[in-house]
Amino acid sequence: MSRSLRVAIVGAGPAGIYTADLLDKSDTGVSIDLFERMPAPFGLIRYGVAPDHPRIKGIVQALHRVLDRPGIRLFGNVDYGTDLKLDDLREHYDAVVFATGAATDRALDIPGIERPGSYGAADFVSWYDGHPDVPRDWPLEASSVAVLGAGNVALDVARILAKTADELLSTEIPPNVYRGLAASPVTDVHVFGRRGPAQAKFTPMELRELDHSPNVEVIVYPEDIEFDEGSMAAIRSSKQVDMVVKTLQEWAIREPGSRPKRLHLHFFHSPAEVLGGERVTGLRTERTELTGDGGVRGTGEFHDWDVQAVYRAVGYLSEHLAEIPFDHTSGTVPHQAGRVLDLDEDQLTGVYTTGWIKRGPVGLIGHTKGDAAETVASLLADAPLLPAPERPGPDAILDFLAERGVPYTTWEGWGRLDAHERSLGTAQDRERVKVVERAEMVRISHGA
Known part of the structure; x- marks a missing residue:
């Protein structure tokens, strides 16, 4: 050629x-x-x-x-x-x-999942990351929130919900996100995993970062620390799984502290129904148990949680x-x-x-x-x-x-937008402040 x-x-x-x-x-x-x-x-x-x-x-x-x-x-x-x-x-x-x-968010087929107050994690992530094609406001009205999923996205969502807005002010979050988080009344965030600690998809670094906030108490429940032969095999075969399990075990046996907000990690709870009428008023989960090979089955034991919002982080699509x-x-x-x-x-x-x-x-x-x-x-x-x-x-x-x-827009245009965002950050002693509006991004990229 x-x-x-x-x-x-x-x-x-x-x-x-x-x-x-x-x-x-x-x-x-x-x-x-x-x-x-x-x-x-x-x-x-x-x-x-x-x-x-x-x-x-x-x-x-x-x-x-x-x-x-x-x-x-x-x-x-x-x-x-x-x-x-x-x-x-x-x-x-x-x-x-x-x-x-x-x-986009993968669907979760349980009753009530479409109630007002039930959200997909991808939509929330897009909001706090300043995506130009999502609304500028997010309805942060709940004091107690459920996050469904046991992966890194679930932890991201839970951490952003639980942290104070001032803790995030040093990052590149746009002004509208800071204002929304500052007005949030949340005090408790509950993360639910269907299986056990050895089956969680968190990375060790992501998990440990939860405990770095001076305002958020991470709580793990001793009754959720269970392992079967399949779990032990996973721990022996993966350094990452072993590190995650050890961190969770340490948190389960420590005395609770007095930080003003609480992030609860629950295992062996499968979401069964989002409760409520015109909007979310609770979450029903079914307790699960290990089957020997690392899998779980339902026990028929249900628990209702008093939450006013539910975020599903069960996968992207x-x-x-x-x-x-x-x-x-x-x-x-x-x-x-x-x-x-x-x-x-x-x-x-x-x-x-x-x-x-x-x-x-x-x-x-x-x-x-x-x-x-x-x-x-x-x-x-x-x-x-x-x-x-x-x-x-x-x-x-x-x-x-x-x-x-x-x-x-072009690569040269990105250079102009990048410089502009960094200049906005410099004025506030931050690395950058992200521009959110698409038209504004294009205008700056074109040098107008």
Whole structure:
């Protein structure tokens, strides 16, 4: 091929940027354009990681270095399915990689889950992370809250609900989020896991961070510290599980302190019903017991909890992309080694996928590197046989977006927005203050 291989990546979060990194480092001459629905890059890092996790957000520095490379371009504020479609991308690129992640909440099928006062964790995360497409206000009216789930997202939600707004003021939270949290009357947050301590999906660091707040007492109940043979096998086989279990055991035997807020970690409680009428007034759980292999079964013993809000953190779900096959059960794009498959399980020529929309929303951010490596290997192996696009010139996509009137942002524009947010932070002795409104983000990115 006398020209560079042209690749479009839809999604400029970690999965998309890792894919760009591997393609750019390959022996094949490649020019790469990333298309991102948000005006700013970094996806989950910007809009899915709790603001009090600066170590995780440090991943941005590595991603930044990738986007700094001359062979990689960013087109932000471009919505696939609205601003451009698959045929448009095929007209300009040899291959297209979908790396759009998972940003919506998985459903939980229990009675009352749709009552007012029952929320999805993803929606709440989007609010406190300043996502431009969610309302600016959040109804923080409950003094006692239930969080359903035993993973890191559940802990993030519980921690943000329990901490004082002033504790978070040093982070990048927008002013509207600070005001909302400052007015919250919450005193107790209850986190419910269906299984036991050895089956919890928390990472040790995430769990220990709960106990760092001077205002939040973390409470674990001795009766919830139970293990069967399956649990012991999990503890012996995983240092991470062992660390989580030891932390929970230590907390279960200590004397309660006097911090003004309480974060309760409950195990062996399966959510059975969200109680209430016009809004949530309680949660009913069924006590579960271990079955010997690390699984649990219901005991028929129910407990009602006095809570006024329920947040479900039972998993994220990817959205169906226009013109792309989708498995609605798993919430993923059907594929073989990253090659997208149609309904007849034939490869969709030149179309690939990576990240959470490929394998489901499991694992840590770094795990997307393995996904990207597999997908890139498939794409490069296919490259000699891919049909050439009609308009392969690098300027052709610029003309297309201009003709469509798409107010796209660029990597240089992100530099302007980044500098602006940092200047807002400097004025308040903070690292940055996040700009929330989409139109304002675009205006600043365009230098207007």
